[in-house]
Amino acid sequence: MTLLRLYNFFSNLLPLVANIKVPQLAFNKGLWFHAASVGEVNASLPLIQFFHNRFPDIPILYTVMTKTGQNRARTLLKFKCNTQVIPFPMDHPPSLKQIYKNFDPFALIVIETELWPNLTLLSQRFGVKSYLVNARLSQKTLPRYLLIKRIMSKVVNSFDLIFARYEEDKEKFLMLGAKPEKILTVGSLKYDIQLSSIASSKRLKRSDLGYKDSDFIVVFGSIRSKEEDEIVEAIKKLDLHRHPDIKVIVAPRHLDRAPHFASKLRDAGIKFVFRTQGFNPNGRILILDTIGELVAFYRIADVAFVGGSLANYGGHNILEPASCGVPVIFGPFVWNVRHEAKGLLLCKGGFLVKNADELASLILRLRDDISTLIEAGINAEKFTREKAGVAKKIGQIIAKRVGLRPKIGFRIKPRD
Known part of the structure; x- marks a missing residue:
């Protein structure tokens, strides 16, 4: 047999x-x-x-x-x-x-x-x-x-x-x-998916959250448990008392990690507030403990770090902030998104860091170098848009091969 x-x-x-x-x-x-x-x-x-x-x-x-x-x-x-x-x-x-x-x-x-x-x-x-x-x-x-x-x-x-x-x-x-x-x-269809997701995502205004246009907003997205300590260390090195214009938003990858991350901030003497506790962080770090809002916060960010990359998780969706025209920072562990990471590095829309020291230093450098910040955001969005269009290409080939034509009549079986 x-x-x-x-x-x-x-x-x-x-x-x-x-x-x-x-x-x-x-x-x-x-x-x-x-x-x-x-x-x-x-x-x-x-x-x-x-x-x-x-x-x-x-x-x-x-x-x-x-x-x-x-x-x-x-x-x-x-x-x-x-x-x-x-x-x-x-x-x-x-x-x-x-x-x-x-x-x-x-x-x-x-x-x-x-x-x-x-x-x-x-x-x-x-x-x-x-x-x-x-x-x-x-x-x-x-x-x-x-x-x-x-x-x-x-x-x-x-x-x-x-x-x-x-x-x-x-x-x-x-x-x-x-x-x-x-x-x-x-x-990859990833780029089409991302542009579609961005177009339909929730929109927020900085003013709705108590942020000013002059604030420098940093989003740490999809943070995993094994890199939480590095993120807390990076936040400490940003010295928010010395740089009050820097506003930090942290989104754990899994909601059940939000209290654990909050505990680490508390131990480090850093004030925070959960998103579910109100809209205005009032100078505190905002922890996203909600579902489906991360892209909306990427939209109002000046720079974003995408997690799962400072520890060996393989990296998460670095195209989300890139599609929003936001410079993307990620760690060395990006084997899940290696093609996207390589592309963003080559077009100078993304940045690679190895640890908390490099992460904090880069954020402060981008805060002080507006021209590099703006150029990186433009490059990131351009990279994503230029890679899109795969769905149309595939769809046209399939439609032609199976003989589909616009306005063709389809026989539909009635429901019983």
């Missing part, structure tokens, strides 16, 4: 151990998107918006692995009425065949790393073009896939096209046996 047949044998037994049931589908003749969880769903939004703007009548079916991802997809797709989000049936062949038959998609669009053998191989059997978008493979995943290269080679070659983010992603898919002509390196 071949590995693929063995895999299918166990896939068919899934209903014995899991509740796998495909709900009644409300539409047909549309686009089928598939993602693992919240991150991948977020990544797909610019592409969905492209198809919605060009082909507003086309239905979208979205299968998502996790419940949180399903909820996120439903929230993001509220603007589009002819959509349906359902759980992914765990590569169970009969369930997938049911979806292919009943939904009869124009195309299957898989996001990032979701390489399910039956999902994509069945697309060929049903004559459905399939695409892997924002394609990537982590250093942990690749060795595992190479152990079953005979299967994975068939899977990756079952896609009509693989839209790789970067050349290193392309090389990994080639290692799995993908044919070179099936891979296009188009860039």
